[in-house]
Amino acid sequence: xxxxxxxxxxxxxxxxxxxxxxxxxxxxxxxxxxxxxxxxxxxxxxxxxxxxxxxxxxxxxxxxxxxxxxxxxxxxxxxxxxxxxxxxxxxxxxxxxxxxxxxxxxxxxxxxxxxxxxxxxxxxxxxxxxxxxxxxxxxxxxxxxxxxxxxxxxxxxxxxxxxxxxxxxxxxxxxxxxxxxxxxxxxxxxxxxxxxxxxxxxxxxxxxxxxxxxxxxxxxxxxxx
Numbered sequence: 001x002x003x004x005x006x007x008x009x010x011x012x013x014x015x016x017x018x019x020x021x022x023x024x025x026x027x028x029x030x031x032x033x034x035x036x037x038x039x040x041x042x043x044x045x046x047x048x049x050x051x052x053x054x055x056x057x058x059x060x061x062x063x064x065x066x067x068x069x070x071x072x073x074x075x076x077x078x079x080x081x082x083x084x085x086x087x088x089x090x091x092x093x094x095x096x097x098x099x100x101x102x103x104x105x106x107x108x109x110x111x112x113x114x115x116x117x118x119x120x121x122x123x124x125x126x127x128x129x130x131x132x133x134x135x136x137x138x139x140x141x142x143x144x145x146x147x148x149x150x151x152x153x154x155x156x157x158x159x160x161x162x163x164x165x166x167x168x169x170x171x172x173x174x175x176x177x178x179x180x181x182x183x184x185x186x187x188x189x190x191x192x193x194x195x196x197x198x199x200x201x202x203x204x205x206x207x208x209x210x211x212x213x214x215x216x217x218x219x220x221x222x223x224x225x
Contacts, residue, residue, distance in 0.1 A: 042060050042067070046061065066109075090129055093121075095123065099115060099132070106143055111142065112150045113153060127192065130188055130210075133188055145170070150169045154166075162211075163210070164212075168205040169203070171204070172205060195210070
């Protein structure tokens with residue numbers, strides 16, 4: 001029975017890896033087709049419409065630049081996910097750098113980001129992985145869908161729970177569909193006994209909140225970030 005259980009567990013992990021890679025492959029295709037298609041359309045307009053004045057031409061080229069930067073930033077996050085794998089263990093002390101990498105990708109797309117993180121040093125391995133995935137997926141959605149100028153990322157950890165919020169000032173939930181990425185996040189957070197909510201932010205934009213309860217004695221002794 002023990003051998004069968006281990007085999008079933010290993011098969012489930014392998015299937016999860018394959019599903020994650022397939023999802024990332026679809027996302028890469030979507031990013032490239034959307035970004036390159038949009039750039040091609042705008043460049044074609046600039047090249048062939050002779051009635052554009054200087055201001056209109058600058059506006060078109062600025063939109064091409066924004067689309068290119070957004071596509072490169074999103075692709076960078078997807079490739080990082082491919083290298084990491086869906087269940088990569090994040091070493092103690094490494095999570096702050098991972099979060100800063102995600103923030104840098106959004107900033108490269110022209111989004112002003114604030115990051116406030118407390119208590120990361122008491123997170124266990126799977127909690128670190130979950131926090132990283134929540135932030136990365138939520139920020140990827142901001143880059144892809146939100147049309148946002150600003151994004152605020154907050155991680156607060158205490159003895160009872162870790163709470164993650166990602167809030168943008170973009171167009172709201174109308175263009176946002178809960179695809180494989182957000183569904184996967186819900187499942188990952190649920191496996192740790194937590195929950196994830198996606199709703200309209202106050203004023204405008206989208207707010208993603210995740211709460212993961214922490215069992216007593218979850219701190220890893222001697223760990224600090």
